Amino acid sequence: MKFAAIADVHGNHPALEAVLADIAGLGINEVVNLGDHVSGPLEAARTADLLIERDFPSVRGDQDRILIELWQGGTSTRGDFRQLERKHFDWLASMPPTLIYRDQVFLCHAAPRNDAAFWLDYVTENGDVRASPIEAIEPEAEGINAQLILCGHTHIPRVVRLRDGRLVVNPGSVGLPGYDGRTPVPYVVEVGTPHACYAILERTGEGWLVTMRHVPYDNAPMAELARSRGMRSWADAIATGWVQRESK
Template sequence: MKYAFISDIHGNANALDAVLDDINKQRVDKIIVLGDIAYRGPEPKRSIELIKSLNTTVVKGNADEWVVRGVRQGEVPDQALELMNLEREWIVNRIDQVDIDFLAGLPTEAIIEVDGVTMQAFHATPTSLFDVVLPDATEDKLETKLFCEKDAHLYLYGHIHKAYTRVVNGKTVVNLGSVGLPFDGVTKASYAIVEVSGGTISTSHRRVAYDYNKTIRQYEDSHYPNTQMMKKIIETGSI
C-alpha cells in the first residue's frame, strides 16, 4: 500500500492543486489529511471543497479548531490575538455553515494498520492540537509527546511546517512539512509518501513547485487582513 500524507494547506488551494496533481502521478493508493485546511489562506472555501472531494480520512488541526470557535487567549501571543481573530472572521465569512460543521466533526487522529505495520497520524501530538514538537527535539521529548498514546511503528504529524524524518528507539517519526505555508526555507509545497509492503516501510518527502505569485496576488486582491506577513512567508518559505 502506498499512502500520501498531506497537511497544513492553510487556504492555499493553488499549492494543494499542485500537490494533488503530483500525488496522482505517484500512483498512491490512499491520501490521508492531517489538518489545517482553510485558515490563513486566500481560498478557504475551495481548499475545503478539494479536501472533501477526496472522500478520505481527515483529522483536525489547531487552525481548523480556530475556524470553528475562534482563537483564544493563551493559544497565541497576546499581541497577535486580535489580528488572528480578524483573520478567522475573514475566513468564516467566505465559507458556509456546512464547512464549519465539517471541520468541527473531524477526529483528532487516524490509526492505519497494514501488512503488520501500525501508523499513528495526528496534527500536532496525540493529546494536543497545539503542542509544538520541533525537528531538533530531544529523543525523550519525542517519546513523551509523540509515542504516548499508541505503540506504533510509524508516527506522522504536521503543525510545525518543517519536513523531517527521524528514527528513535526503532520507531520512525515523519513530519510532513506544509502544503500551503512551508517554514523551512523552501518555497515549494511539501508532503510525505509512505509505502508499506510485506512489513517493509519506505518513507520520503516530495517538494512540489507551484505558482506562489498567484497566491500572493490573491491575498492582495482579496484584501486579506494580514497580507504583508503572509506574502513574506509565501515568498521566503519562512517566518
C-alpha cells in the same frame, strides 16, 4: 502499503491542486490529511470544497478547532471564517483529533495529546526553532501501538526514529512554508523553499520508507493575495520560503 500524507494546506488551493496532481502522477491512490485545512487569508471555501470532494481520512488541526469554536460561538470578523458556509463547518467538526489509519498508522495534527504543541521541534528562549531531543519526543509517543506516527503543525518536514524503532514523520506543509509566531516568545519558521511539500510513506520488508516531495506551483497569486490581505509574513513565505524580519 503505500500512501501520501499531506498537512497544513491553510487554504492554499493552487498548492493543494499541484500536490494532488503530483500524487496522482505517481500512481498513488491513498492520501491522509493531518489538519489545518483552510485557516488563513487565502481561499478557505474553495480549498474546503476540494477536500470535501476528495474525502481523505483526516484529523482536525488546532486552527480547524478554533474555527469550529468561533462558529459555535456565533460569528467572527476573520476573513477565513466569513468565506465558509455551514457545510464547511460541519465537515471540520466531523473530524477526530486523532485517527488510526488502516490499523497501522497513527495520525495526529501536532502531537498525540495536544493539537497545538511543537513536538519534533521546539522554540528556544531566544526564539530559535530547533529539532527536539529524543528525550523530549519519546514521552508523547508512549502508549501508541503503531510503528508509524504522522504529525504536522510546525510545517517543518522531519523524520525521527524512536529508540524502539517506531518512526515519527512530519510531512511539512502543502500551503505555507513559513510563518511567524508569538508564543512562547517571538519566533520564525521558514523552510527555505516556496514549494508545496508532502510525504510518501511505503511499507517495505525493512520498515517504512519515507520520501519528501517538494512540488513547484504558480505561487505568485497566493503570495499577492496574502499581501493584499495584510499578511506580509505569509506573502514572503509563499513567494520565497523565507520570512522577512521586521527592521528595528
